[in-house]
Every structure is written in structure tokens, then in C-alpha cells.
Amino acid sequence: xxxxxxxxxxxxxxxxxxxxxxxxxxxxxxxxxxxxxxxxxxxxxxxxxxxxxxxxxxxxxxxxxxxxxxxxxxxxxxxxxxxxxxxxxxxxxxxxxxxxxxxxxxxxxxxxxxxxxxxxxxxxxxxxxxxxxxxxxxxxxxxxxxxxxxxxxxxxxxxxxxxxxxxxxxxxxxxxxxxxxxxxxxxxxxxxxxxxxxxxxxxxxxxxxxxxxxxxxxxxxxxxxxxxxxxxxxxxxxxxxxxxxxxxxxxxxxxxxxxxxxxxxxxxxxxxxxxxxxxxxxxxxxxxxxxxxxxxxxxxxxxxxxxxxxxxxxxxxxxxxxxxxxxxxxxxxxxxxxxxxxxxxxxxxxxxxxxxxxxxxxxxxxxxxxxxxxxxxxxxxxxxxxxxxxxxxx
Numbered sequence: 197x198x199x200x201x202x203x204x205x206x207x208x209x210x211x212x213x214x215x216x217x218x219x220x221x222x223x224x225x226x227x228x229x230x231x232x233x234x235x236x237x238x239x240x241x242x243x244x245x246x247x248x249x250x251x252x253x254x255x256x257x258x259x260x261x262x263x264x265x266x267x268x269x270x271x272x273x274x275x276x277x278x279x280x281x282x283x284x285x286x287x288x289x290x291x292x293x294x295x296x297x298x299x300x301x302x303x304x305x306x307x308x309x310x311x312x313x314x315x316x317x318x319x320x321x322x323x324x325x326x327x328x329x330x331x332x333x334x335x336x337x338x339x340x341x342x343x344x345x346x347x348x349x350x351x352x353x354x355x356x357x358x359x360x361x362x363x364x365x366x367x368x369x370x371x372x373x374x375x376x377x378x379x380x381x382x383x384x385x386x387x388x389x390x391x392x393x394x395x396x397x398x399x400x401x402x403x404x405x406x407x408x409x410x411x412x413x414x415x416x417x418x419x420x421x422x423x424x425x426x427x428x429x430x431x432x433x434x435x436x437x438x439x440x441x442x443x444x445x446x447x448x449x450x451x452x453x454x455x456x457x458x459x460x461x462x463x464x465x466x467x468x469x470x471x472x473x474x475x476x477x478x479x480x481x482x483x484x485x486x487x488x489x490x491x492x493x494x495x496x497x498x499x500x501x502x503x504x505x506x507x508x509x510x511x512x513x514x515x516x517x518x519x520x521x522x523x524x525x526x527x528x529x530x531x532x533x534x535x536x537x538x539x540x541x542x543x544x545x546x547x548x549x550x551x552x553x554x555x556x557x558x559x560x561x562x563x564x565x566x567x568x569x570x571x572x573x574x575x576x577x578x579x580x581x582x583x584x585x586x587x588x589x590x
Contacts, residue, residue: 329499329502336497433446502534506539
């Protein structure tokens with residue numbers, strides 16, 4: 197009887213050593229969760245008959261340390277939750293390893309090649325159905341400029357002029373500023389604004405496009421109150437000619453916030469909407485889980501948002517590898533959301549979650565296992581000696 201008990205102890209310790217060794221070997225594995233061998237008594241009727249490893253569990257709820265990588269498609273979850281991926285058979289797997297990339301078809305995939313699950317670009321702030329995320333890798337269309345926001349200070353110290361500006365004669369206007377506008381094909385046009393002080397608290401603005409200037413044009417009038425604040429609320433409408441097959445358009449110049457104070461004239465905002473066509477140059481994750489595609493025209497577009505899954509009992513997830521799991525009846529159904537919403541943890545982008553293995557504890561466990569192994573071996577040796585003595589006595 198004692199021989200069987202000691203032998204079961206040695207077998208159980210060997211299984212425990214496998215778990216400890218696996219933990220130590222994966223101390224540098226991203227997203228790895230340390231395992232623990234749980235001993236249980238083997239019963240023969242109502243009597244104990246040895247020991248066995250009843251189960252091996254992983255410490256899933258404890259997060260590992262975060263390591264900065266600087267890579268745009270790396271992410272770690274700060275808090276609860278798992279990234280969601282779909283395999284080729286349609287099954288969903290869950291992991292804490294946020295190493296993402298795009299495949300040859302533009303789909304976002306994880307480090308094992310499974311397609312990452314998330315939501316498409318939001319429509320009016322609403323998220324659609326969860327599914328594969330595809331990154332558009334081609335050109336984005338040009339967008340014609342519809343408006344220019346111009347904010348600055350038009351100095352009240354300027355000399356009053358009563359002439360129509362001549363672009364070739366700088367003394368016929370007080371200041372000139374250029375703004376950029378794009379037509380429907382993405383061609384760039386330069387709009388020159390000629391500011392002329394036309395009276396007390398009054399400024400006249402004349403416009404030229406691509407070097408052409410019509411001296412017969414009616415100027416746009418800006419009026420200010422005695423405190424230098426702009427009182428004009430209307431927007432100037434400047435025509436952009438259609439060239440090279442592009443449609444003609446109109447750009448609205450908005451001077452809201454412009455002032456007339458003494459001193460130097462300044463420009464704080466000269467911003468136009470619209471842009472030229474651009475080619476895809478890369479993609480990266482934002483802290484809110486948005487997948488942001490970047491283009492050669494300095495534009496960026498949100499093309500999707502990754503999903504994060506949480507569980508009522510995440511410790512009961514079924515392991516399919518050291519770093520990925522599947523749901524079951526004990527874990528409960530997955531609850532999907534975007535990072536930072538509900539129970540889902542926030543994202544740390546350009547970083548990865550490391551292993552949660554405590555090397556010191558694992559080494560202590562190795563020494564404890566060694567002592568237990570020696571003790572059980574001693575029982576076997578002692579029983580063998582006793583049996584030999586008994587046989588010799590007979």
C-alpha cells in the first residue's frame with residue numbers, strides 16, 4: 197500500500213514539474229498566463245490511496261507587465277478582456293497577445309494568422325455587426341475644398357487706402373495672405389487674399405486665384421466694433437475655376453474670430469478643408485481601438501474598431517494553447533464591446549503584455565517539488581529494504 201502511495205506521489209510531482217518547467221520556459225512569452233498543478237487525493241473506497249494532479253489551471257485574471265515596442269499595430273489591454281479572432285472554420289478564439297498585421301488581402305490578422313474581429317467604420321457614431329476588419333489599401337478620392345477658416349489680427353494701425361489693389365504693387369494693399377484650395381480632381385489652387393483698410397473699423401478683402409486678379413470684382417467687407425471684435429457674420433464666396441476636367445466650385449471664407457487691434461498683424465489660423473487623392477502608406481491602432489489608415493496626402497481615416505471580449509468567469513475558459521482560449525458553458529458567453537467601454541479594459545498602443553510568470557515563485561516551487569520527490573523516494577527505498585529484510589527472515 198505505502199509503495200503505491202509513494203509511487204503516485206512521484207508521478208504527481210513529475211506532472212507538477214512539467215507545469216513549473218512550462219511556466220519558466222514561457223517567462224518571456226507575450227500574453228502567457230502561468231499554470232498551476234492542483235493536487236488531489238486518490239480514494240479507494242473511504243481510504244486515501246495516494247495523490248494525483250486533479251487539474252492544471254491558469255492564472256488568467258492576473259495581468260503581466262507591459263513592454264513598450266513602438267510598433268503601430270501592437271496593443272496591450274490594460275484591464276479585463278481579450279482580443280477576438282476567427283479561425284478558418286469560423287470558431288472564435290480569445291487572446292491577450294495584441295500582435296497584429298494585415299494579410300495579402302488587407303484583412304487584420306493576429307500573430308497566428310487568424311482574422312481579428314471588430315466593427316467597421318462607424319456610421320453616425322453607431323457600431324455595426326462584428327466581423328472581419330479589412331483595411332482599404334488603394335487610393336482615396338480627392339475631396340474638393342468647400343471652406344477656409346481664416347483667423348488673425350488685422351492691425352488697426354494700418355494706413356487707410358482707398359484704391360483697388362494691384363497685385364504687382366505692394367503699396368496698394370495692406371497685407372496679402374495665400375490659402376490653398378483643391379478642386380474635384382484634387383488639383384491644388386492658390387487663393388490670394390488682399391486686405392485693404394477702407395475706413396475706420398472696416399477692411400475690404402479682394403481675391404485672386406492662381407495669379408489671376410479681376411480689378412472689377414466687388415470686395416468682401418469686414419466690419420469691427422469699437423473693441424476690435426468682428427461684427428460681420430457672413431462668409432465670402434470665392435469661385436474656383438474648373439480646369440483639366442474638374443468641376444468648378446465655390447469656397448466659403450470664414451473670418452469668425454478675426455480681430456482688429458493695434459500692433460502687429462498676425463495669422464493664427466489659415467486652414468482649408470478638402471484634399472488631393474492619396475495612396476495608402478500604413479495603418480496603426482489608436483488608444484480607443486480604432487484602426488487608422490494613413491495616406492500619402494497626410495489624411496487619415498478610421499477603417500474599423502477592434503472588439504474586446506469579457507466573460508463572467510474568465511478563469512473557466514478552455515485553453516487551446518498557452519496564450520489563447522475558447523469559451524464554454526462555465527465561462528459564460530462573451531460580452532463584446534470596444535476598448536474602454538463597459539468592463540473592457542483600455543488599450544496601451546505600441547506595447548505588448550508580457551507573461552505573468554513570477555520566476556522567484558517558480559524556483560521556490562522547484563525546490564519544494566525536489567524535497568517532495570526525495571521524501572517519496574525515501575519511502576520507496578525504505579519499503580524495499582523492509583521487504584528484503586522480511587524475505588531474508590523467512
